[in-house]
Amino acid sequence: MGRATFGVLARLVRQACGFCLVSDKHPNVLVAGGGIGGLAAAFACARAGTQVTLFERANEFSEVGAGIQLGPNVVSVLHDWGLKDELAAVAAFPHRLQVRSASTGAELGVLTLGPEIQARYGFPYATIHRADLHGLLLAALTTHGDVQLNVKSAVDRFVQHDDKDQSGRGGGVELHLTDGRQASGDLLVGADGLWSRVRQQLLGDGLPQPMGHLAYRALVPQSSLPADLRSQQVTAWLGPRLHVVQYPVRRGEWLNVVGFVHGAVAGDVQDWDHSANAADLRRAMGATCAPLQDLIHAIDAWRLWVLAIRPPMQGAQEQAQGRVALLGDAAHPMVPYLAQGAGMAIEDAAALGRVLASDGATLQIPALLQQYAQARWARNARVQARALRNGKIFHATGPMRWGRDASMKLLGERLLDVPWLYRGA
Numbered sequence: 214m215g216r217a218t219f220g221v222l223a224r225l226v227r228q229a230c231g232f233c234l235v236s237d238k239h240p241n242v243l244v245a246g247g248g249i250g251g252l253a254a255a256f257a258c259a260r261a262g263t264q265v266t267l268f269e270r271a272n273e274f275s276e277v278g279a280g281i282q283l284g285p286n287v288v289s290v291l292h293d294w295g296l297k298d299e300l301a302a303v304a305a306f307p308h309r310l311q312v313r314s315a316s317t318g319a320e321l322g323v324l325t326l327g328p329e330i331q332a333r334y335g336f337p338y339a340t341i342h343r344a345d346l347h348g349l350l351l352a353a354l355t356t357h358g359d360v361q362l363n364v365k366s367a368v369d370r371f372v373q374h375d376d377k378d379q380s381g382r383g384g385g386v387e388l389h390l391t392d393g394r395q396a397s398g399d400l401l402v403g404a405d406g407l408w409s410r411v412r413q414q415l416l417g418d419g420l421p422q423p424m425g426h427l428a429y430r431a432l433v434p435q436s437s438l439p440a441d442l443r444s445q446q447v448t449a450w451l452g453p454r455l456h457v458v459q460y461p462v463r464r465g466e467w468l469n470v471v472g473f474v475h476g477a478v479a480g481d482v483q484d485w486d487h488s489a490n491a492a493d494l495r496r497a498m499g500a501t502c503a504p505l506q507d508l509i510h511a512i513d514a515w516r517l518w519v520l521a522i523r524p525p526m527q528g529a530q531e532q533a534q535g536r537v538a539l540l541g542d543a544a545h546p547m548v549p550y551l552a553q554g555a556g557m558a559i560e561d562a563a564a565l566g567r568v569l570a571s572d573g574a575t576l577q578i579p580a581l582l583q584q585y586a587q588a589r590w591a592r593n594a595r596v597q598a599r600a601l602r603n604g605k606i607f608h609a610t611g612p613m614r615w616g617r618d619a620s621m622k623l624l625g626e627r628l629l630d631v632p633w634l635y636r637g638a
């Protein structure tokens with residue numbers, strides 16, 4: 214069934230029986246931020262039968278960014294949303310994940326992906342350009358009549374109004390944009406990323422802190438690389454105080470390479486798109502093995518972002534309070550060392566859609582958002598903690614490094630597979 218048809222049918226069913234509505238009035242959802250999380254949230258809420266108005270501060274929905282990995286837990290959500298073909302048209306589906314020593318080039322461990330991981334978890338492991346994932350969510354959204362997307366709309370602050378009766382009607386959220394415009398709705402989703410303004414107002418817990426790691430990213434057509442540097446697998450090169458991850462995107466036609474090193478840059482730490490000097494990266498790579506050096510030297514154009522962190526979530530109150538829910542990086546920023554930043558944002562969105570679509574006629578919106586928060590926070594915290602731990606393991610030096618390499622040789626696939634994660638929420 215096409216999405217437009219689905220939308221019309223869903224509306225007819227709601228009118229006929231009121232079955233999937235939170236109240237007899239369609240809830241009006243305000244979404245702050247139009248990154249992967251914001252678009253996914255808007256899509257999930259629209260599928261649940263709500264009206265959605267999204268505010269993105271950028272002048273246009275942009276192409277910035279590089280590769281993103283999607284485990285079977287995330288691909289399952291996209292398939293469930295009817296986006297299987299759209300994903301297959303732009304993603305790559307690597308056949309294995311190989312871990313190598315950045316120093317010697319030796320293979321440390323392998324996780325078979327491809328059909329094997331699909332058989333194990335029911336869904337494939339995909340790698341995709343951030344712009345392609347963003348684009349497919351955006352295209353899916355445009356088929357929903359109840360979604361209004363606004364660019365050049367930076368959110369400044371919100372005001373929550375108390376519920377006036379037990380049904381939850383009467384209360385609401387007012388959103389104030391930096392240019393003076395206002396909007397009102399039944400609930401607000403703060404999907405405004407790592408440096409979220411919505412979070413700052415809701416939790417008042419300060420800004421994320423740079424962790425002392427820089428991410429150099431590059432995207433190159435595979436055809437521009439020498440044959441021995443082209444690759445259709447995920448490779449993680451682990452070295453002392455650094456690691457490099459490479460994988461195919463865009464149906465395998467492009468190679469995404471990201472080098473993580475220790476360091477700092479002058480300038481705006483909130484900027485995802487610093488220009489980067491290839492010579493600095495090459496210097497930071499130090500004495501790495503020849504195949505890795507060849508790869509890094511084959512690429513001249515790099516961009517850079519600064520990794521910033523928060524401690525893992527402590528409880529559901531960090532994911533929602535009253536009529537405001539946080540989603541994606543706004544709720545649980547994570548270093549990309551478990552490759553689940555976009556994934557957890559998409560899982561959050563699916564969970565939010567589920568509670569809004571549930572038979573919540575007797576529940577108030579704050580209670581529904583608590584259900585969402587309870588469903589999500591512990592898993593998000595676990596992924597955040599595991600990603601931070603991976604950073605230490607990947608960049609290990611001395612005895613810890615030897616221990617890592619020995620256990621990877623011994624346990625191989627059992628160390629690299631993450632069933633509790635890939636099985637989904």
Ligand SMILES: Cc1cc2nc3c(=O)[nH]c(=O)nc-3n(C[C@H](O)[C@H](O)[C@H](O)COP(=O)(O)OP(=O)(O)OC[C@H]3O[C@@H](n4cnc5c(N)ncnc54)[C@H](O)[C@@H]3O)c2cc1C
Nearest residue numbers: 246248249250270278279367368405406485541542554555
């Ligand atoms: C430009 C950019 C490039 C990225 N590149 C990569 C990459 O190459 N690799 C990788 O692993 N991850 C990258 N990420 C991060 C990755 O997309 C996220 O970690 C993950 O997808 C979770 O998404 P999110 O929607 O929670 O946050 P984000 O993707 O950060 O999206 C947040 C959105 O909110 C908007 N926003 C912020 N403040 C406001 C405001 N006050 N009002 C309205 N809108 C606001 C931002 O412009 C952005 O569009 C990038 C993020 C951005 C914004």
